[in-house]
Amino acid sequence: MTSASPRSAAVTGLGALTPLGPDVDALEEGLLSGRSGVRLLDEPEFADLPARLAATVDLDGRLERVEARTLDRVQQVALVAAREAWAHAGTPDVAPERLAVVIGSGIGGALTILGQDQVLREKGPRRVSPHLVPMLMPNGPAATVGLEIGARAGVHCPVSACASGAEALAVALELLRSGRADVVVAGGAEACVHPLPLAGFAQMRALSTRHDDPQGASRPYDKQRDGFVLGEGAGVLVLETEEHAAARGATVHAHLAGAGLASDAHHVTAPDPSGAGAARSIAAALKDAGLTATDIGHVNAHATSTPLGDIAEVRALHAALGDHRPAVTATKSCTGHLLGAAGAVEAVATVLALRSGVVPAIRNLDDPDDEADIDAVRTVPRELAHDAALSTSFGFGGHDVSLVLTR
């Protein structure tokens, strides 16, 4: 079964800059060894915050100084991951008019807007950077990557909070299916580790405050979970029409077989406890891929480690998959929650698990919640040769996006 189909896209390049390390290899090694990228924010500006945990990336030396100074950190992480993915794909020879970019972000250039607000207050309007607007706009990462590779078939930026990265891949799949592009560089980027967003998430009581055990703080499905850990980074995939990938003899790492989108219309931030919208997105993704529940070997769950969200998703999985209980992993237990980059990084992780036949374990799942009636991969990675996997992403605003990837 699986492999290429008339409606699938070939995944020919992977890139990831994550709290687990500088590239896709570091992500794979980190997930399989169960490393945590979470740390205590001990810098003075975070001292007064009720939640002081984050999973940050190391950008030192990744970009030229002059290149970096006109790019917000979210654009920088996107560019680093896109360069890796583009090189990994073998820098495809494609007409610019047939090359598109779709890079989502949940927050955009928050660090620039906050930093320049301070410049405005302290030094006045004539000291505000002329690069402010292109650095703060949410489509900045997409625009930066589009300029980098010379994409002229369209540059897009889905914004759907924590579903942005997954939605970007869904949009990319449509661009390829509809014939608007032959190659799409798609993913998500986020970089908003700053006291203000952290304070805002903390006021929602959405963040873990397990300060005495940072690496144990992100613990999806565990009874002791108390919120998510804010992460930063980017994930980028190079997607091509199957024909284009085959014609140039590209190495195909997996296929994006289907995408399903829905919305809750329940509450702006709280998950629908029934998981109905999430379930509809999963069912839609399966149908879009031409598969059924029993084809799914593993799920890379959204599972952010919040008390309500994790269980709502369990209900969604049951509603959409019936009695089928695929292996479930939750890689945010290692990476933290990369918001608008999460869906893209997790799509990369899903491709890696399909390719290697090894599903990473959920870190910190010591005592599973009684309601987490799932086949969770715990303690050690699980060898599981399988042909199809599901990756789910849900965002504030009630956005539900599910992706089906195949080997």
Added chain:
Amino acid sequence: MTTASTLSRTELIAGLAEVLEEVAGTPADKVVPEATFDGDLDVDSLTMVEVVVACEERFDVRIPDEALEGLRTVGDAVDFISGAAK
């Protein structure tokens, strides 16, 4: 801060070269009087605003937007800065 009135033309060019290196990565040897900002030095309009602001701070002068039009080359900028500094 150094006031432009005390600087020679050569010193002004050297100072401008440092500004251009900082904001645009321009090699110092390209910063010669006849070099155009948008052509020879590849300084786009946004970066030019940064160059202006940095020069205002460095040389303690005011470069109004109306003057920007006339600053096509490094030489134009040096002339303006030395003329503005009284």
